[in-house]
Amino acid sequence: MVLLTLLAAITIGIIRMRNLFAVVVLGGIYSFLMASVMIVLDAVDVAMTEAAVGAGISTVLMLGVLHLTKTQESKPKHTPLLPLFVAVATGAALVFGTFDLPPFGLADTPVNLHVAPYYLENSLRETLVANVVSSVLASYRGFDTLGETAVIFTAGIAVLLLLKGKRKLKPGPKRRRIGR
Amino acid sequence: MRLDVIFRVGAKILLPIMLLFALYVQFHGDFGPGGGFQAGVMSAAMVIFYAIIFGLETAQKVFPPRLAEIMVPAGVGIFAGVGVIGMLLGENYLNYSPLADDPAHGQEYGILLVEFGVLVTVSGTMVAIFYCFMGRGR
Numbered sequence: 001m002v003l004l005t006l007l008a009a010i011t012i013g014i015i016r017m018r019n020l021f022a023v024v025v026l027g028g029i030y031s032f033l034m035a036s037v038m039i040v041l042d043a044v045d046v047a048m049t050e051a052a053v054g055a056g057i058s059t060v061l062m063l064g065v066l067h068l069t070k071t072q073e074s075k076p077k078h079t080p081l082l083p084l085f086v087a088v089a090t091g092a093a094l095v096f097g098t099f100d101l102p103p104f105g106l107a108d109t110p111v112n113l114h115v116a117p118y119y120l121e122n123s124l125r126e127t128l129v130a131n132v133v134s135s136v137l138a139s140y141r142g143f144d145t146l147g148e149t150a151v152i153f154t155a156g157i158a159v160l161l162l163l164k165g166k167r168k169l170k171p172g173p174k175r176r177r178i179g180r
Numbered sequence: 181m182r183l184d185v186i187f188r189v190g191a192k193i194l195l196p197i198m199l200l201f202a203l204y205v206q207f208h209g210d211f212g213p214g215g216g217f218q219a220g221v222m223s224a225a226m227v228i229f230y231a232i233i234f235g236l237e238t239a240q241k242v243f244p245p246r247l248a249e250i251m252v253p254a255g256v257g258i259f260a261g262v263g264v265i266g267m268l269l270g271e272n273y274l275n276y277s278p279l280a281d282d283p284a285h286g287q288e289y290g291i292l293l294v295e296f297g298v299l300v301t302v303s304g305t306m307v308a309i310f311y312c313f314m315g316r317g318r
Binding site: 044045048049052053056057060061064065068125126127128129130131133134135137138139142143145146149150152153155156157159160163164 | 216
């Protein structure tokens, strides 16, 4: 509850802030709080990822981008009414959807009765890997993980193509490539 | 980047611990939380930390951008390649059972190899993107 309150406070801060440096730093704090929430929910590996990616790498990347652009957000040109309506409607729909979810951590819900018992019972015998998350991720659901790795690969290649491609050749007798 | 001596000394103490923790998360992922993605992100964060403290050029000497760019497809190649090996040995694609005499051991080796592929792709991608952003516009 404390964590969620802090999250809400930081979100309001991010919305109201116009200085982008402060927004980036607040985003890092948001990620750390989110990681704490994940630890409370017993998802330690997600928390590790959130802390390393959200608070670490993306904050550094954002700061690098701020180095290249302005650090002050410009005034919005349109009234924020339509975006506000869309955000509130989506949020309300999501909250409405949670009413149908079973209580958190209940053992006899469909999600815990489908294939999860099979994994929990047979993972150690079939794969000799004690961590069921690892065995499901890499072995039982290997295709999904291969797809995820391919997504990261695609994203990386796309960013590299956008940012690293040949820049404009300088006019002159010696045309040399810049950027390598 | 000439910074305080405290940063440099502190970074030198922290960096090996970060790398060790990344490797621990990678290879202990069979028993504790973690795996290829987390370890890849951590090792990439280590390289980025080094680059922030000691400067981009120094970091690129230690970890050349070319290597990071090769790692991006190499990890997917390792992952898919393990699947193909399983297929060549007479099982379904991405079934690791024939990798060892005992099917369960095969699964264990397969999971290790696949996680290594994820590590390679993730850390390569993160570092390559970081180098891209930092190498621009000065």
